[in-house]
Amino acid sequence: MGAAPALEARGLVKEFRGFRATNDVNLQIQEGEIHAIIGPNGAGKTTLFNLLSGFLKPTAGEVTLFGQRIDALAPHEIVRRGLSRSFQISSVFPTLTVRENVVVALQAGTPLPHRFWTPLSRLEGLRDRADEILQAVGLSDFAGRAASELSHGEKRQLEIGISMSQEPRVLLLDEPTSGMGSEGIARVAALVRQVARGRTVVLVEHNMSVVAELADRITVLQYGSVLASGRYDDVRLDPRVIEAYLGDEPGEGGAA
Structure with missing residues (x-):
């Protein structure tokens, strides 16, 4: 079979x-x-x-x-x-930056969401991975911009990036x-x-x-x-x- x-x-x-x-x-x-x-x-x-x-x-x-x-x-x-x-x-968070939207999605697959105090150093790896995802979906130049400022098409690109964050x-x-x-x-x-x-x-x-x-x-x-x-x-x-x-x-x- x-x-x-x-x-x-x-x-x-x-x-x-x-x-x-x-x-x-x-x-x-x-x-x-x-x-x-x-x-x-x-x-x-x-x-x-x-x-x-x-x-x-x-x-x-x-x-x-x-x-x-x-x-x-x-x-x-x-x-x-x-x-x-x-x-x-x-389904993006409009007040977060484009990078932060992806970092939040990446955090969901780690123990970090369940910990109230998290050293910023623990997030550095997530930011690096978020930037890789943003490059893959063509949004590197928008990483620090609020998601609300993206066009409709750019939000779709971000949503695909968020979906990719869990390595499906x-x-x-x-x-x-x-x-x-x-x-x-x-x-x-x-x-x-x-x-x-x-x-x-x-x-x-x-x-x-x-x-x-x-x-x-x-x-x-x-x-x-x-x-x-x-x-x-x-x-x-x-x-x-x-x-x-x-x-x-x-x-x-x-x-x-």
């Missing part, structure tokens, strides 16, 4: 007072791939992300990370197992290019490809040009169920996908 998928959902169901937000979702994310999840508003994408990352518990089914079940774990425990995520809504093997990105102009989209798409080196990336994304550029495989959700899954060039030609999401022309991008 081959190695277990990096991330897998089997028979995943989530009900809210009788409404099924996800319905028997089966999903396999292979190690090292960039996998995009698309679908219109209400398709269940964010619910699925919340189930995969532990922010919601499934009504039925299970989630495994490299073959080990994680659906009963708390989100912070899942992070320690090697899965990290970003959110659709900005699997990184979930929720709408990383949402609300951006063409320049910001190109910059973040390039960053996603860069951070995907040596790790698995799963992204919810509405921009089909970004999906076509980045994704090794895609999964299409409709009404909480998987409509199609496979390589982009195959899925985009599926008549059901063309009709439901991409419009009449296979090459045209639609809302996802």
